[in-house]
Amino acid sequence: MTAPLMPIPGPVDPHVMPRKATVRADGRIDLVGLNRPAIAGALEGIGLDPKTARMRSRQLWHWIYHRGATEFAAMANIAKEHRALFAAHFVVGRPEVVTAQVSLDGTRKWLLRFADGEEAECVFIPDATRGTLCVSSQVGCTLNCRFCHTGTMKLVRNLTPAEIVGQVMLARDALGEWPGATPVPIVRPVTNDAADDDDGDDVPWVPGAHNPGNNYTPEGRMLTNIVMMGMGEPLYNFDNVKTALQIVMDGDGLGLSKRRITLSTSGVVPMMARAGAEIGVNLAVSLHAVTKEIRDEIVPLNRKYGIEELLAACAAYPGANNARRITFEYVMLAGKNDSDEDARELVRLIRRYKLPAKVNLIPFNPWPGSFYECSSDERIRAFSDIVFKAGISCPVRTPRGRDILAACGQLKSASEKISRAELDKRAAEKEAAWVD
Ligand code: SAH
Ligand code: SF4
Numbered sequence: 001m002t003a004p005l006m007p008i009p010g011p012v013d014p015h016v017m018p019r020k021a022t023v024r025a026d027g028r029i030d031l032v033g034l035n036r037p038a039i040a041g042a043l044e045g046i047g048l049d050p051k052t053a054r055m056r057s058r059q060l061w062h063w064i065y066h067r068g069a070t071e072f073a074a075m076a077n078i079a080k081e082h083r084a085l086f087a088a089h090f091v092v093g094r095p096e097v098v099t100a101q102v103s104l105d106g107t108r109k110w111l112l113r114f115a116d117g118e119e120a121e122c123v124f125i126p127d128a129t130r131g132t133l134c135v136s137s138q139v140g141c142t143l144n145c146r147f148c149h150t151g152t153m154k155l156v157r158n159l160t161p162a163e164i165v166g167q168v169m170l171a172r173d174a175l176g177e178w179p180g181a182t183p184v185p186i187v188r189p190v191t192n193d194a195a196d197d198d199d200g201d202d203v204p205w206v207p208g209a210h211n212p213g214n215n216y217t218p219e220g221r222m223l224t225n226i227v228m229m230g231m232g233e234p235l236y237n238f239d240n241v242k243t244a245l246q247i248v249m250d251g252d253g254l255g256l257s258k259r260r261i262t263l264s265t266s267g268v269v270p271m272m273a274r275a276g277a278e279i280g281v282n283l284a285v286s287l288h289a290v291t292k293e294i295r296d297e298i299v300p301l302n303r304k305y306g307i308e309e310l311l312a313a314c315a316a317y318p319g320a321n322n323a324r325r326i327t328f329e330y331v332m333l334a335g336k337n338d339s340d341e342d343a344r345e346l347v348r349l350i351r352r353y354k355l356p357a358k359v360n361l362i363p364f365n366p367w368p369g370s371f372y373e374c375s376s377d378e379r380i381r382a383f384s385d386i387v388f389k390a391g392i393s394c395p396v397r398t399p400r401g402r403d404i405l406a407a408c409g410q411l412k413s414a415s416e417k418i419s420r421a422e423l424d425k426r427a428a429e430k431e432a433a434w435v436d
Contacts, residue, residue: 024115030093032169033162035243036061046089048082056082064092065253068169068178094173095166107401110170114139114163118155120231121411122167124175124223125400131175131222135167136411137241138232143266145286146298147331149367149405149412150231158237164244168226168254177221226256228263229284231411235268235275242279258282264329269305269313276318283317284327284360285310289337290345298336311353325356325393331364331409332375332383343386350392358393365399365407 023029031039036057043053059078063069070092072083095112098119102108108124123134140153176183226248228234234241245261248254263275264284276283287310289295295302302310320326330346332338350357361384364374375383380396387394399407 024091024093028089028091030162031060031064031090032093033160033165033244033247035161035247042090046085060086061250062252065247065250066179066255068172068181070094093162093166094170095163097170100174101404101406103401103404103406105400105403107404107406108174109401109404109406110167110174112163112167112170114159118157120159120163120167121406122171122230123401123406123411124171126222130224132225132227133168133171133223134227134230135164136230136232137164137228137234137237141232142236143233143299143301145266145288145300147288147333147364147370147372148409149370150409152369153231153412156232158240159232161240161243161247164240165247165254167230168223168248171223172254175222177223183222224256225260226262227284228261228281229408233266233268234263235265235271238271238274245279245281259324262327264327266299266301267305267310268301269309272313272317276320280319282324282327283314283320284329285314286331287328287346288331290342290349294337298331298333307349311349311355314355314357315353320356322356325358328357328359329362330359331362332380333364334373334375334379336372338375338379338383340382340386343383347387347390347392351390358395359387361394361396362408363396363399365402365410367405367410367412 029042031042034042039060040050040053040057043056044050048056056078059075063075063078069075072078072087072090072092075083078086095114098111098113100108100110106126110122111119112122113119118139120136120139122136125132125134136159138156138158140156141148141150142156144151172178174184228241228245241263245263248256249258249261258279258281261281262284263279263281264286265272265275266286272283275281286299287295287307288299289297289302290307292302292306295307314320314326317326328346328350330337346359350359361380363380364372366372366374384394384396397408401407402410405411
């Protein structure tokens, strides 16, 4: 029987959050998350003339994002009196780490607390050829996909650019990946399920070459890729995600190429073209079902933007081509969306829209109170074979960090067991709160 449909809340942020700078309780402004003009503006705000402000903002940028400095005192090429002035008005902040866990497979998860006490999680996944940081875009998520733990959170707010960039900065801190820092040893599994993609980095990882003990080099960094696949729907927080990713991609700073960044959306169709044009990163789409009936049920947003509309938006996604394919994520739920016919329909849809696509099958990751079951290994293999034989790459994503609830869809910042009835009640309450 099909479960009753849940309401679809909108992208309104019910919490009034600072959009530009985070002013702390002590009145100082956090420079992390401000783009270059905003830093220059902040410097003018404390009395620097525009030319000096621009020059100092370039220096600050380099210290903050290239070198990872958090103390103005360490910024050697900035005049002493300016360092003191900056320290009086600004900070270079980091989110507070509430807990840091390491999985048996080397995956790391941080529970972070922000200035207002809200929390979000961030996960680092070392693989054979890369290290991927899974970044959150919201505290919670309004969208209530039925298989996702994050969707059960009651409180939702957008993360600020500072909080999004802060996750990357913190991971670089924790991994010891700034010039002069000592890299931490990382367990790297030999599996590399994500190797079959198009970013040109599918080379075997050689111990010592990528993880060179105390000899830091940018080429040897462990954090090589970013996926916006943590908590929240990134396209419901477009402006802040855009600002944050532009900072992350800036060549004189964190310097991650757009080819190494992937944004995953559950299908916010009206924002997809803008994401391609204005951010330009790789696109992943949480498809998860090929019929209206099932997708309506498991991804409620489908009732607003249906499969056809979604795939048409994918076909129009700027920058997608055979060298940079769109990833379709497909969670494998036993008896729900995993039949041979589903696989064949998936192939038909991809062909009908002529999509440069690859499919990522995600074994369902259970969480406390979840009520779906993961498809069997044989079913997943059979599904994958059908898609693969049609000429579409279809790897199965190896679950990572399940022992610390760090795998896809397991993130949630306060664990609690909730019944289906309670979940539906909360979804209705969330919707009520989101209606203007
Ligand atoms: N909100 C965005 C990005 C975050 S979720 C989105 O939905 O695309 C990252 C991926 O994990 C999505 O494809 C999501 O559907 C999937 N996911 C959510 N819950 C899951 C679970 N319990 N098991 C496996 N994958 C899950
Ligand atoms: Fe939100 Fe994505 Fe989870 Fe759906 S799968 S509830 S969109 S985080």
